[in-house]
Amino acid sequence: MEMQIFDFATIANATNNFSSNNKLGQGGFGHVYKGMLKEGKEIAVKRLSKDSGQGFDEFKNEVTLIVKLQHRNLVKLFGCCLKGDESMLIYEYLPNKSLDNFIFDKTRNKLLNWERRFHIIDGIARGLLYLHHDSRLRIIHRDLKASNILLDNDMNPKISDFGLARMFGGDQIEDKTRRVVGTYGYMSPEYVFYGRFSMKSDVFSFGVLILEQRPEDRPKMSSVLLMLGGESTLPQPNQPGYFIEKDQLPSATVADCRSRKQSTSSNEVTITMLDAR
Known part of the structure; x- marks a missing residue:
């Protein structure tokens, strides 16, 4: 090499x-x-x-x-x-260390005005776009998080730590593993529960714009860049999901979820009970 x-x-x-x-x-x-x-x-x-x-x-x-x-x-x-x-x-060597040293510090985070934050978000998106689409290899990072985003003198973000990354073939869009690795809280639900990872797994970790639990609802990084640049109309947000994958539940369970939603949401406000994982 x-x-x-x-x-x-x-x-x-x-x-x-x-x-x-x-x-x-x-x-x-x-x-x-x-x-x-x-x-x-x-x-x-x-x-x-x-x-x-x-x-x-x-x-x-x-x-x-x-x-x-x-x-x-x-x-x-x-x-x-x-x-x-x-x-x-x-x-x-990147003198400003990692992004988490800024966003989780009560003093340093004041240095991140919106212009700088947008610059960092845009740079991360461009780095992911390169990994997913523009590089000779298609790379899924699998451990994208604030501590793996390093900042140079001019606060330009650089994605680091490729120890858990995986390479995809040109026509490959998803893979499955028995060994789920990464950082809880940043890993997509389909990866945590079923070991399935794809480019959409990184999009979930990116997490700045996309909050859904369903991978087909997440845009590609090219679409994210258009949204950030104001060159694309933002889609209307979907209703929050009650389950991870609709094809993983029997139809009776899906119908029951819908029934409960209708019976408890007369004012179009829903309350979701959360259980610790």
């Missing part, structure tokens, strides 16, 4: 021997450190933990996929480092 292989000594020196002062964050993969190469280039080093739940398979998956992808709204991979049981990915 066309990528640079770094030796361990170079990365250890760049991160001051993986000093805690250089630590940027951590996740299921392991720890991320800031580093400075001798030529003055700043880098982010993603170091696979020996106790990682994701493991080496996700490491290989991320290297295999992201090295073939080039887009301004995707994080750039410079190379990797492999030595013994050490596995590291070397990325561009």
Whole structure:
């Protein structure tokens, strides 16, 4: 693969021997450190933990996929480092870290006026459009969330962390897995309950405009961009669903749901009881 292989000594020196002062964050993969190469280039080093739940398979998956992808709204991979049981990915360093550091912080979120928020939303949408339609490979990210959106100096968003991503064939629109991985709250219902994932799974995670539980009601990312740009008329919202998939319930159950809705909604206001999952 066309990528640079770094030796361990170079990365250890760049991160001051993986000093805690250089630590940027951590996740299921392991720890991320800031580093400075001798030529003055700043880098982010993603170091696979020996106790990682994701493991080496996700490491290989991320290297295999992201090295073939080039887009301004995707994080750039410079190379990797492999030595013994050490596995590291070397990325561009993004000074504003991840989006969750802004939107979940009471002080920093004040820096996100609507213009900046729209800029970030638009960039994420363009990155997803590239993954789903415009890249040589059709990629489903499967773990899109605020902590996986990195921000550069100008607050340009870059989608990161492709350890759980999957590649689709040109005519493939859906796949199924027995091992459901990702972050609860960001995963689409059809993925959580039935292991089915597709481009619409990423659209659910995108979640800024689309709140329905039914995948056929979600637009493509190309349509989302037209909506954001005001070049498309927004569709009327649908009635909230009472169930995940209508074809997963017998007709009697569907009829019962409709009957209950009619009997309890004389003023056209419905109340849905929620149970913890």
